[in-house]
Amino acid sequence: MPVDIRPIAPDDAPAIARLAREIWLDAYAEIIPQPQIDYMLAQRYDHARLRGDAADSQKWLRQAFVDGVLAGFTACEICHGEFKIDKLYIHPTMQRKGIGAALVNHAAEIAREQGFPSMILSVNKQNEQAIRAYTQYGFRVRDKTVTDIGGGFVMDDFVMEKTL
Ligand SMILES: CC(C)(COP(=O)(O)OP(=O)(O)OC[C@H]1O[C@@H](n2cnc3c(N)ncnc32)[C@H](O)[C@@H]1OP(=O)(O)O)[C@@H](O)C(=O)NCCC(=O)NCCS
DSSP, rough: OOEEEOOGGGGHHHHHHHHHHHHHHHHTTTSSSSSHHHHHHHHHOOOOHHHHHOOOOTEEEEEEEEETEEEEEEEEEEEEEEEEEEEEEEEEHHHHHSSSHHHHHHHHHHHTTTTTEEEEEEETTOHHHHHHHHTTOOOEEEEEEEEEETTTTEEEEEEEEOOO
């Protein structure tokens, strides 16, 4: 399936935030309590913050279109000297069609261009679907982390790494 990958511009922030909400409510309903989903969406997909991220030359935000329809997005950044896929989300009706793989390949190209030997990501320990996908893409579990994100919430994650 042809996937058209384009940079996310600051003005795309509302569309990306809307898409994120739809995906999160579907993907995390059974994994993360609703108040924590609302808290994290407000924190990470605040329009002003997304606009800032899209304008930041040290962050790589990309959106994927299929037949002209926005189907998913990714956001990469440098975290403690490593190249990190910070966000990777595909619309529920468009999952398992290779769009995630296309975005990860695109992220890998950016990481290589930037001179990184590997890339990392964090994934909720209970997110089996994503862990399966990341394993398929060549990531392996490197670490476990429990991160206090404020509001009385924690993220209980695996850190996964893929050698480039
Ligand atoms: C995880 C995610 C990014 C993967 O992207 P995708 O486009 O759906 O996945 P791909 O088509 O690239 O599939 C890659 C592999 O992932 C695995 N996979 C993906 N979805 C799966 C599902 N629902 N059940 C089982 N395995 C699945 C499969 O191994 C698949 O390969 P296969 O179809 O050849 O067996 C996407 O499903 C998603 O956005 N999920 C919800 C949000 C989320 O959890 N994001 C990750 C946050 S860390």
